Amino acid sequence: MTDKDITIRLGAAAGDGIQSAGEILTRMLSMSGQYVCTYNGNQSLIRGGHVWFHIHAGNWRVTSLGNGIDYMLALNQISFDEHIGKINQGGAIIFDPKTVKAGTIPEGITPIMLPLTEIALKYDKRPLMKNTVGIGALAALLGIDRKEIGEVIQLQFGSKGKQIVDGNINAALEGYALTVKSFVPTKSLEFDYSKKRLFTHADFALAAGAVNAGCKFYAAYPMSPASPILHYMAVNAEKMGVSVLLAEDEIAAMCATIGAAYAGARAMCATSGGGFALMQEALGMAAMNETPIVVVDVMRAGPSTGLPTKTSQGDLNMMLGISQDDFPRVIIAPRNSEETFNTMGRAFNIAEKWQVPVIVLLDFGIGDGGYATVDNLDFEEPIDRGKLLTEVGDEGTWFKRYELTEDNVSPRVLPGTPNGMFVAKTDEHDEYGHDLSDVEAGLQHAVEKRVEMMNKRMGKLTGIAVEMNLPEVAGPADADVTLVSWGSTSNPIREAMKQLLAEGVKVNSVEFCDIFPLRWKEVAKVLRKARHLIDVESNYSAQMAGLIARETGIMIEDRLLTYSGEPLEPAEVVEKVKNVLKKEIGVSVRNKAL
Amino acid sequence: MLETKLYESDIRPDWCPGCGDFGALSAVKNALASLEIEPHRVLISSGIGCASNFPGFIRTYGHHGLHGRPLPVAVGAKLANPSLTVLAIAGDGDEYGIGFNHVVHTARRNHDVKLLVLNNEVYGLTTGQLSPTSVFGQRTKTTPYGSSIYPLNPLSTLLGVGATFVARGFSGQVKQLSELIQAAIKHRGFSIVDILSPCVTWNDIYDNVRFRMYSLDTVNHDRTSLHAALDRSKETEKIPLGIFFQNEDSPSFDELLHKTVNNRFPVNEVKHMTEEEKKVAISIFS
Numbered sequence: 001m002t003d004k005d006i007t008i009r010l011g012a013a014a015g016d017g018i019q020s021a022g023e024i025l026t027r028m029l030s031m032s033g034q035y036v037c038t039y040n041g042n043q044s045l046i047r048g049g050h051v052w053f054h055i056h057a058g059n060w061r062v063t064s065l066g067n068g069i070d071y072m073l074a075l076n077q078i079s080f081d082e083h084i085g086k087i088n089q090g091g092a093i094i095f096d097p098k099t100v101k102a103g104t105i106p107e108g109i110t111p112i113m114l115p116l117t118e119i120a121l122k123y124d125k126r127p128l129m130k131n132t133v134g135i136g137a138l139a140a141l142l143g144i145d146r147k148e149i150g151e152v153i154q155l156q157f158g159s160k161g162k163q164i165v166d167g168n169i170n171a172a173l174e175g176y177a178l179t180v181k182s183f184v185p186t187k188s189l190e191f192d193y194s195k196k197r198l199f200t201h202a203d204f205a206l207a208a209g210a211v212n213a214g215c216k217f218y219a220a221y222p223m224s225p226a227s228p229i230l231h232y233m234a235v236n237a238e239k240m241g242v243s244v245l246l247a248e249d250e251i252a253a254m255c256a257t258i259g260a261a262y263a264g265a266r267a268m269c270a271t272s273g274g275g276f277a278l279m280q281e282a283l284g285m286a287a288m289n290e291t292p293i294v295v296v297d298v299m300r301a302g303p304s305t306g307l308p309t310k311t312s313q314g315d316l317n318m319m320l321g322i323s324q325d326d327f328p329r330v331i332i333a334p335r336n337s338e339e340t341f342n343t344m345g346r347a348f349n350i351a352e353k354w355q356v357p358v359i360v361l362l363d364f365g366i367g368d369g370g371y372a373t374v375d376n377l378d379f380e381e382p383i384d385r386g387k388l389l390t391e392v393g394d395e396g397t398w399f400k401r402y403e404l405t406e407d408n409v410s411p412r413v414l415p416g417t418p419n420g421m422f423v424a425k426t427d428e429h430d431e432y433g434h435d436l437s438d439v440e441a442g443l444q445h446a447v448e449k450r451v452e453m454m455n456k457r458m459g460k461l462t463g464i465a466v467e468m469n470l471p472e473v474a475g476p477a478d479a480d481v482t483l484v485s486w487g488s489t490s491n492p493i494r495e496a497m498k499q500l501l502a503e504g505v506k507v508n509s510v511e512f513c514d515i516f517p518l519r520w521k522e523v524a525k526v527l528r529k530a531r532h533l534i535d536v537e538s539n540y541s542a543q544m545a546g547l548i549a550r551e552t553g554i555m556i557e558d559r560l561l562t563y564s565g566e567p568l569e570p571a572e573v574v575e576k577v578k579n580v581l582k583k584e585i586g587v588s589v590r591n592k593a594l
Numbered sequence: 595m596l597e598t599k600l601y602e603s604d605i606r607p608d609w610c611p612g613c614g615d616f617g618a619l620s621a622v623k624n625a626l627a628s629l630e631i632e633p634h635r636v637l638i639s640s641g642i643g644c645a646s647n648f649p650g651f652i653r654t655y656g657h658h659g660l661h662g663r664p665l666p667v668a669v670g671a672k673l674a675n676p677s678l679t680v681l682a683i684a685g686d687g688d689e690y691g692i693g694f695n696h697v698v699h700t701a702r703r704n705h706d707v708k709l710l711v712l713n714n715e716v717y718g719l720t721t722g723q724l725s726p727t728s729v730f731g732q733r734t735k736t737t738p739y740g741s742s743i744y745p746l747n748p749l750s751t752l753l754g755v756g757a758t759f760v761a762r763g764f765s766g767q768v769k770q771l772s773e774l775i776q777a778a779i780k781h782r783g784f785s786i787v788d789i790l791s792p793c794v795t796w797n798d799i800y801d802n803v804r805f806r807m808y809s810l811d812t813v814n815h816d817r818t819s820l821h822a823a824l825d826r827s828k829e830t831e832k833i834p835l836g837i838f839f840q841n842e843d844s845p846s847f848d849e850l851l852h853k854t855v856n857n858r859f860p861v862n863e864v865k866h867m868t869e870e871e872k873k874v875a876i877s878i879f880s
Contacts, residue, residue, distance in 0.1 A: 030880070198879040208875040212867045216860035217674055232878070239874045240867070241858035243673045243851060248699035252666035255659070259639065259670025262657055263678065265860030267670065285660055374879060379872060383864060397604050397653055414861060415655035415671065415678055418634045423649045423656035426642075434650055439608050 004189050005058025007066040007088075008138060011079025012131065015047035018075070020156060021131040022053030026371055028135075028144055028152045029057040030199050033192030037062045037491070038371040039567060041594065042309035044224070050078045054594070059190050063336065063372070064492040065594070067571050070187050071141050073134040074100055075116070082593070084109075090186040094137050094179075096130065112137065112183055119174045123167035132168045136175030141185045145193065146176060198374045202366040203298060205337040205374065207232035209344030210268050210294065211240050212379055217260035217267035219245040219253040224308045225368035226270045226298040250275035254282040254295065261286075261293045262424055264414035266348050270296035273315045274304065280322045283357050287327035287457065289424035289433075290402065290410070292351035292358075292386075294344075299363040301565040310565030311364035313487060313538040319359050320516060320547060326454070328461050330354075330468075331515040333361040333487035338374040339513060340366075345381030350467065353386035354460050355409060361515070363538070365567040366488045387411045392419040398432040404452055408459040428453060465517040473526060475501065475508030481577050482530035484556060486512035486544045489536050489568060496573035507577055512544065524552040532580060535559045536573065542587075562590035569594065596627040600653070607651045614791030614800075615645055617765030618712050622683070623652060624768065625775035636679045639668040641693065644719045645685035645712035645791070662693025665700045668707040674860045676848055679779060680706070686713040690726040690746050697748075697786070701757035704783035706846040710775065711748065711786065712765070714793035722796035734796070748788050749827035753820060753839055759785030760823065760839045764803055765792070770835065777837060783846035790833070803833060810836030 008025065012018040019040065026036050034057040041052035056066035068088040074080040074095045080102065087093060089108040096116040105111050114137055120129035132153070139149055153168045200208075207229045210218075218233040220226070233244045243260075247253035253269045260267035271279065276297045286293050299315045301307035319331050330350055334340040340362065351358040366372065389411050392399055401422035403410040410431075413420035423429070427437035428450050436453075440446035474490075475497050483493050490511040500507045510526060527533060527548070535545040535556040540563045545556045560576045562568050568590060576588050601623040609615050626636060636654035640646035642661035649656025655678075659667050664682040672680040682689075689697050689711045700707065716734060717723040723736040726746040733740050752760050759781040763771035771789065778785035792799045815836070816822045823839035851857050867875055 027880070196880065198876060200876075200879040204878055208879075211871070211875060214864035214866070216858065216863045217670065219670065236874060237855040237857065240871050241856060241863060243857040243860060244855070245669070245673065247666065248695055251663065252669075252696055252699070255663045255666035256670030256673075258659075259657070259667035259672075260674035260860065261670075262667070263637070263671035263674035263861060265674035266864050267674065267860075281660055282663065289657070289659075377876070379866060383866065385864060397602075414675070415637045416634060416675055416861075418632075421633055421653055421655050423658050425658045426660060427658060433656070434605055435608075435647070438647075 001059065001190065003058065003060045005056065005060065005062055005066060006142065006187055006189055007068060007070045008055040009052055009069045009083055010073045010131070010134065011050065011052040011083055012075035014043060014045055014049050014051045016075055017128055017131050018051055018053050021135055022055065024135055024152055024156050025138060026055055026199060027155065028139060028148050029055070030197040030373065031148060031152065031193070032144055033195035033197065034058060034189060035060065035062045035197065035373045036199050036371060037064055039065055039365065039594070040369045042369065044308045050082065052079065052083070057189065062495065064495040064570050065567065066495065067569065071138055073138055075130060075134065077101065092141060092183070092186070094134055110183065110186070112179060114175060114178055119171055123171050129168060129171040132171040133175035136172030137179040139172070140176045140179035141183070143185060143188050144191065146173065149173065149176065199371045200337050200374055201228070201368060201371050202334065202337045202340040202362045203228035203368050204232050205341040206296060206344060206360065206362065209341035211236070211242060213266065213345040213348040213381070214383055215266045215268050215348065216241060217243050217257065217265040219247050219256045219269045220271065221247050221250045221253050221275060223272045223275045225300055225364040226272050226296065228368050229270045229296065250278040251282060254279040257293050257295070258282060258286050258291050262291045262415070268294040268296065270298065272298050272300050273302050273318065276315065276318065281324065283322050283329065284324045284327055285426050286357040287329060288426050290355040291424060292355050294347050294351055294358045294360060296360045296362065298367040299361060301563070307565040309364065311369060311538060311567050312563065312565065313363055313489065314540070314543070314563065315361065316515070316539070316543040316547070317541070319361065326458055328356050328457055330356055330358040330464060330517070331361060332358065333513060333515050335487055335490045335511060335513055336366055337372045338376060341374065342378045342381070345383070349384040350464060352388070353384055353409070354464050355386065355412060356460060356464070361487060363488050366491070389413045389417070389420070392417055394419045398422055400431045401433050402429060402431045402453070404431060404456055407463055408456045461517040465519050468514040468518050470519065470522055471510045471512045471526065473508060473510055476506060477508070478506065479508040479531070480506045481532050481534060481580055483507065483509045483534050483536050483573065484527070485509065485536045486515060489538055492568040492570045492573055493536060495570035496577070499570065499574055500577055505577060505581065516547070520551040524554060527552065527554050533558065534576060534580060536568070538562050538568065558585050559587045561587060564590050566590070566594040596630050596632070598623045598627045600633055601626060603651055603653045605650050608647060609644060610795050612794040613644070614714060614765035614793070615712050617768050618710070618771065618789050618791055619648065619651055621765070621768045621771035621775055622710070624772040625779065628772065629776055629779060631679050635677070636681065637671055639664040639671065639680065639682045641684040641688035643685040643687050645683065646688060648683045662688050662691070663696065664688060665693065665696040665707065665709065669700060669705045672705060672707050672848060673851070681708045681710060683710045683712065685718070686711060686715060686725050686727045687717050690748050697752070698755050701752050701784050701786065702755050703847045704758055704844055706783055706848045708778045709784070709786045711788050712791040713788050714791050714797055715799065716793050716797035718793045718796055747827065749838055750824055752786055753824050753827060757786055758783045758841045758844050761785070761787045761837045762790070762835050763787050764790045764807060764835055766800060766804065767835065770809065774837065781840065782842045783844060806831070807833040807835050810834050810838065
């Protein structure tokens with residue numbers, strides 16, 4: 001079997017239904033045995049403007065957006081104008097000549113002119129189904145079996161009634177028939193209709209993974225691109241017994257999560273960068289009173305309001321630096337939907353075992369903004385609640401909740417347990433949770449206890465680091481160039497690497513999923529093996545490179561950075577590596593639209 | 595009635611001698627003992643300030659958290675373990691200033707948590723600045739020539755946002771205060787008891803309160819009437835004490851959540867999905 005893949009893009013105005021059209025096509029491909037990876041070119045509006053949906057599909061594990069566009073569906077003028085220049089040689093563009101003025105089309109690109117609106121109006125008063133006609137046309141270009149069209153449209157619109165389902169199916173089939181009759185596809189896929197693949201974005205994967213890990217409390221205030229987690233929890237609350245709180249703000253969301261965790265639930269909240277800024281004081285509270293929580297930041301381009309529907313990895317420094325004095329926190333940045341699902345059990349285990357806040361970092365690109373195939377979901381990660389006592393002996397007025405121990409983790413007890421009373425304190429406290437901050441402050445024993453308590457809390461990081469995963473090294477051990485990335489930027493790197501290796505360029509990839517704390521001496525060993533390192537991330541200041549320098553003393557000076565809001569494309573990584581091989585070294589910055 | 599010594603802590607309160615909060619502490623102990631709620635069934639969530647040092651001075655579970663945030667912590671804990679009696683106890687700075695947003699929304703949603711505000715009409719622990727309930731003309735460190743700001747009326751405001759139990763007590767009247775707290779705990783849903791708790795150092799209003807107070811029980815007040823409650827809450831010459839308003843017809847948030855989405859007892863539910871739940875969980879993935 002040879003590797004085959006294809007890229008498709010659908011462009012329209014917001015409100016034209018391009019999201020559901022993209023989903024239909026993604027589903028059609030997934031049900032035909034293809035691996036998929038998609039990206040949602042959203043704007044922060046409900047109607048109008050320009051939105052697009054990009055799909056990369058193939059019979060191999062695609063991880064990113066592929067290169068350029070093979071087949072394009074342009075429903076309005078701006079979609080045509082904005083994307084025509086990115087269509088690959090041998091590609092095609094579908095449009096309705098009544099709504100789009102084509103001008104000159106570059107040589108090697110086939111225009112496919114169809115009466116999209118005219119066909120759509122046969123089935124509905126409004127021309128909304130023109131995107132469905134386009135889907136039919138694309139299905140014909142791809143060579144997907146006609147039967148799949150009916151099945152997938154039924155799935156997508158089944159709840160809207162027979163008339164809408166039938167109308168859409170017929171509209172799609174007309175588009176299909178017209179295209180098959182008139183055009184010969186230039187690029188094709190290999191279909192296996194017996195393989196039905198699952199796909200989702202990391203927001204949904206995170207929510208599902210959390211519930212599987214026993215999360216029964218979720219609080220949030222809506223913020224793009226984290227809102228789908230809230231929607232997932234709300235929709236599934238009844239069937240899974242989850243308590244969902246739409247809080248009055250992010251401060252309340254975080255504090256309620258801490259309250260629920262203190263009372264004994266596995267509890268989680270999520271937001272994006274701006275909302276996380278409001279949660280910072282409470283993150284310190286969780287670390288100080290040693291309450292295990294999981295908190296999620298689905299990053300978007302900032303600063304401040306920034307680009308609510310565009311992607312970024314710019315919040316790493318915030319997560320590392322959130323600070324009222326020093327306190328422990330764990331940071332994990334899963335690379336894709338599948339890894340996100342599989343990370344959540346571990347995230348809750350680390351939180352409860354070490355009684356610390358665990359931060360999960362996603363971004364718009366893999367979160368709300370893009371679907372990816374999920375093949376191996378691990379539902380069986382054992383649940384480890386750590387030193388959680390179910391009963392306590394009658395040993396005095398108060399329970400020693402913050403007992404100093406060898407591993408710096410104290411036995412925990414839940415409210416409602418007889419004899420277990422203690423105060424969860426944000427003031428510096430002794431082993432029972434009583435203040436060292438007022439009448440004791442500055443007295444010799446309180447000064448000594450303060451140091452012991454700081455050492456206890458911060459000392460957990462050493463123990464956690466032992467359990468954290470080192471970065472994955474993908475590709476050949478012996479390479480001329482080593483790409484360093486974290487979280488989602490590993491995805492375009494994987495596709496670029498495939499292409500470079502095929503061309504005989506020796507390249508490999510060091511990918512961080514677990515970010516902090518780590519066994520940095522071992523990380524340094526991995527990095528020192530490299531002949532030439534390139535740091536690849538989606539932020540202005542190379543935040544991961546900064547962390548690596550701080551922890552290992554290794555300064556990666558050659559960098560490929562993007563802070564445009566658009567995800568990196570594999571082609572840019574390929575270009576960067578080739579330039580380095582030509583001795584063109586330095587910082588490269590992406591500044592084009594996707 | 596349980597013995598109040600069950601709730602005795604070995605930590606001595608660090609409040610100034612004569613502080614109103616001592617009276618509130620006695621009243622809370624008395625109320626819990628009267629209702630026979632054992633110490634381990636009680637969670638007290640507090641914020642920052644003199645009043646918020648409360649947990650630890652009484653032997654129950656305690657959460658001494660952030661300034662202004664006792665309520666959201668209480669809300670989360672109650673949802674996770676509905677069998678707990680959850681009190682939020684803090685001062686007027688916490689609840690009527692920095693955290694007032696949470697009071698409004700916790701009241702509006704009728705969460706089954708009980709808010710006791712130890713209201714001394716001044717910022718005490720930060721050494722005497724103007725608080726949201728400081729009266730017009732009050733001289734403080736930040737208003738050396740007298741305040742030109744009218745105070746927040748917490749009771750009328752909360753009646754306005756739909757609180758289902760609104761009461762005012764005085765820490766100098768421990769017996770009546772204990773009864774109010776008991777009624778608040780027994781109430782179906784959110785309750786607030788605004789407790790006038792004088793600060794002997796920065797704003798000693800003991801005599802002022804004693805001189806002007808009267809009990810709503812003595813005036814045939816109809817606590818089921820929102821209008822009557824609003825009228826009483828707006829009184830300025832005299833200080834009415836007692837239950838201004840109570841509506842037990844509205845279900846609490848916690849009840850509704852249980853009814854509508856059948857949320858289960860999260861503390862007992864830390865386990866993997868069932869096979870049925872797995873199917874639901876990934877149905878959206880295809």
